[in-house]
Amino acid sequence: MTTVVELEIPADRLGLARTFDRVSTFEFQVGGMIGGSPPLVWAGGQDRATVQTALESDPSVELIASVANDDAGTTTDDGVGAIPSDRWLYRLEFGDGVKLFEEIVTENDGAILTAQGRENRWMLKLLFHDRESVSACHELLEQYEFTVNVTRISGVDDLATARTPLTETQYKTICKAHELGYFDVPRGVTLKELAAELDISHQALSERLRRSHAALVSAELSDRTAPMEIDP
Template sequence: MTTVVELEIPAARLGFARTFDRVSTFEFQVGGMIGGSAPLVWTNGPDHETVKHALEDDPSVEVVASVADDDERSATDESAVTSQNDRWLFRLEFGDGVKLFEQIVTENDGALLTARGADGRWVVKLLFHDRESVSACHELLEQYEFRVTVTRISGVDDLARAQTPLTETQYETVCKAHELGYFDVPRGVTLKELAAELGISHQALSERLRRSHAALVSAELSERTAPIEIDR
């Protein structure tokens, strides 16, 4: 049976560990499959220069090119402005950790569907043809000390529902805000109280909610994407 597996892996094992240390609000999403050529990676952070300098100083990645940022997008492309707000696109060459991870997955008949991350961790979604391949891949990842955590296993029928404009961290933040009544009128919790509940700074929470709102509005207006139900 075709199986979709979602894993969490520490950035220290795959990449971006130093960038996460230097930029607490750093988030990323691989825009293309990791393969023979350096992939395109969307990044979030306080500003383009801070993210760029952090990536350039990170020994786990090599900045091949800064492909696009807010200043380079056409002012007439309204959809691009909406969907790529406060994001910057880089072509990055990853180090040995990602290359070994990719080799283990492909040698067990797996395929990388998505890769994204925040708060010092990667979230990757893999596709396998059967559960035996999943088990074999997991054993090798454990053997090579990737310290993976399996967060979800589902059938291929769930794949269409698994597409969401939010990162895992953004989704969890919006869920917690809704649970505590942040979006109620009047509010059930203040931004400061919500930040304390999540264990992050007031500024980091404000930026995360703003990006989440922008992503959800863009998805609703362009694709009417429904949020995924994440097992926890």
């Protein structure tokens, strides 16, 4: 059964520990985790200058670009949406800790749904095909001393208690896409093939996936955890 795992990992094992040390109020949310190009990362803290200086001097990341400006309500070209006045958007290249973590998760048929951090730790939500993959992944994470603290495990049938911002339709679509390898590199199934499997149009599936991704990022940024009652 498709399984969602929520866990915590210390920042000194994954990255950004130096930034947490220098900015006591530092928080972040990764959008579009992970693989391929460096991801966009929302960051908050004491003030933008302090946060950016800390990121630039943190050996666990490389600051590729500052994406957003200081104007509240601005919309980015990436379609992320309105920029909160106390959050700033950067494109970061993460170091070896995150890359090894990604490799362990993907090699065990897992996918990273969301990643955020506060108080010197990362909180991640992972999706796996089955419980056996969860166990195998956890064993490797322990072997490589990631100091994992699993906070929640839920199945696709536990939608009401899974603390997901997705509707039931969106959630099952994401699970099916993951099951068939749509998020793999290279992809195990095309968008057209996935649409046929779900018996919906290519355009409808594309829009549903985009809304699902937007819902995951928006919910983590605003701490919305209750499922939406209807599909947008």
